[in-house]
Amino acid sequence: MPGRVFEDDPNIPADERLLRRIPRTWVDWDEHGNAVISSAAFKDEELSISLESVMARDGRPPEDAIRNYPGYGLASITAAHARSLKQAVAPDPLPEEPAHGVVYGQKKRGGIGGKLRDGALWVVRPVELELS
Amino acid sequence: MPALGTAELTVQDRGILATSASAAYLDYFSSGERLLVSVFQQPVLIRRQRKYYSRGQSYQVEWQDYGQPLPAWFDPLMQGFVDLFTLVHNWDSYGAGPIDPKVVHYAMNLINGLLGPTSPAPRVVPLSSGGLQLEWHRQGIDLEIVFDRDGQPFFYYRNRVSGEESEHTLPQDTALLRSIIGKLD
Numbered sequence: 108m109p110g111r112v113f114e115d116d117p118n119i120p121a122d123e124r125l126l127r128r129i130p131r132t133w134v135d136w137d138e139h140g141n142a143v144i145s146s147a148a149f150k151d152e153e154l155s156i157s158l159e160s161v162m163a164r165d166g167r168p169p170e171d172a173i174r175n176y177p178g179y180g181l182a183s184i185t186a187a188h189a190r191s192l193k194q195a196v197a198p199d200p201l202p203e204e205p206a207h208g209v210v211y212g213q214k215k216r217g218g219i220g221g222k223l224r225d226g227a228l229w230v231v232r233p234v235e236l237e238l239s
Numbered sequence: 240m241p242a243l244g245t246a247e248l249t250v251q252d253r254g255i256l257a258t259s260a261s262a263a264y265l266d267y268f269s270s271g272e273r274l275l276v277s278v279f280q281q282p283v284l285i286r287r288q289r290k291y292y293s294r295g296q297s298y299q300v301e302w303q304d305y306g307q308p309l310p311a312w313f314d315p316l317m318q319g320f321v322d323l324f325t326l327v328h329n330w331d332s333y334g335a336g337p338i339d340p341k342v343v344h345y346a347m348n349l350i351n352g353l354l355g356p357t358s359p360a361p362r363v364v365p366l367s368s369g370g371l372q373l374e375w376h377r378q379g380i381d382l383e384i385v386f387d388r389d390g391q392p393f394f395y396y397r398n399r400v401s402g403e404e405s406e407h408t409l410p411q412d413t414a415l416l417r418s419i420i421g422k423l424d
Contacts, residue, residue, distance in 0.1 A: 147364045
């Protein structure tokens, strides 16, 4: 729902892992076979993520975020990393995903999307697949 | 298996490689042969086509050129563009819609005029907003050209070694973009 504004929630600790699903179309495999994420994965002003602590509270492992998305990867950044790039981190629970949250702020200019990506770590790597 | 749907893409009014960039390709690929061409045998534009497959659909790309060998970037680039057209609704799992065909055609025609015969192919990446970006990550350089549905296209450059970074709007800074692409060979 673009157009909303989110304030940073200080109750979300700096080391909170923010989980983001990564479709294969945002992944490139380098010459060493490493799965490299495109900055495009982190460019939404209102970037949807799942808060790991909320999932854990409900007894859900991180991998549950991609349970219904076969072939997708799952990456994480920390709340501290997002905040270091002038992003607000806020909960935004949805009926279908109580752990849903948002990394809010301008990301398309100034290489912000790429810098968010630079701090991302794989939780679950996607599997390489030929498209055509 | 369902029958393949076929759609047609045209580039630069059927003129990819027959634009200003084509002169460079012609020189590069046929300088030897041209010695044998008399003044009465001028190169002639011919219509060409190529078919690409993506997610069970086929797309035909048509253009005109002088029949020269295609640069190495041609197939991966066109495949990347075609793959954008076959993305399904919610492809990013966060509600993304289709990529805007107008943005794709604009990007196709802009990049066609920028790449040289030996340029490396950029990666074609969809944006959740309905736009796309072209990316290179090589020679210590990150280069991204962003085509969004709203707003002017621009490119972002970062030298990973020196940390230098800058952002420039298009088409105003096309010459600078061309020179950066030239460093990626």
